[in-house]
Amino acid sequence: MSRVRRPLAFLVASLLVLAAAACSDGDEDPDVAGTWLLVSGNHDGSEVPIVDGYRISLTLEDRTIGGTAACNLYGGDIEIDGESLSIGPLSVTQRGCEPAVMASEQSYLAALAAADTIARDGDEFVLSGLATELRFAELPPVPTAELLGTVWVLDTLIEGDSASTVSGEPATLELREDGTLVGSTGCRTLAGEYVVAGDEVVATSLAAEGECPPDLTGQDDHVITVIADGFTVAIDGDRLTLSSIGGEGAVYRAR
DSSP: OOOOOOOHHHHHHHHHHHHHHHTSOOOOOTTTOEEEEEEEEEETTEEOOOBTTBOBEEEEETTEEEEEETTEEEEEEEEEETTEEEEOOOEEOOOOOOHHHHHHHHHHHHHHHHOOEEEEETTEEEEEETTEEEEEEEOOOOOHHHHTTOOEEEEEEEETTEEEEOOSSOOEEEEOTTSEEEEEOSSSEEEEEEEEETTEEEEEEEEEESOOOGGGHHHHHHHHHHHHTOEEEEEETTEEEEEOGGGEEEEEEEO
């Protein structure tokens, strides 16, 4: 499958808007503000398909909406008046994924554009409209207190249901409180900047320096792809798991 990374200019613009909104005091109903994961949906009598490894998320803060639509990032403006919802034109990055993933994305975005009602249903969040319903479950925020300021050492690469060990020099990752990140892939050094948007961490800039021998190019590409494409975070003791789209991920341990 061909991988086309998300355009950086859109990432910086859309994610900084969402990050700023998350810190604002906006007048949004607190019962719906936050980051949500699509658990089911239908549009015009057809189910919105959800592909394993390509989640669909929605972050709602102040007057902005955004998230990951299976393959691409999207973002735009919204207006909420009671249970009435109006979504403005959405910007969407131009990443290419396999046909089933793109079909999932197109179905979701069509359903989202048709939604005009917003409501809570117990622990879930529902957007609906004429022949449209999207149902979401709330996602926890990034555990920044545990994540930031620690040097994490790469232990395992994850691709779908497969895991592989790493080689080369110790590969590290450190996310700092000032929004910068540093690390390495086992053969090249990394430096860049990141933002936290909803439950994801996304690198808004990322540079790699150095050269890799042939036996480490796959590991190098895997690490860079996971970090550059945006990832969710799970921390269990000294173990950090990064999960990106397509089932790709990486496991680190605290130094």
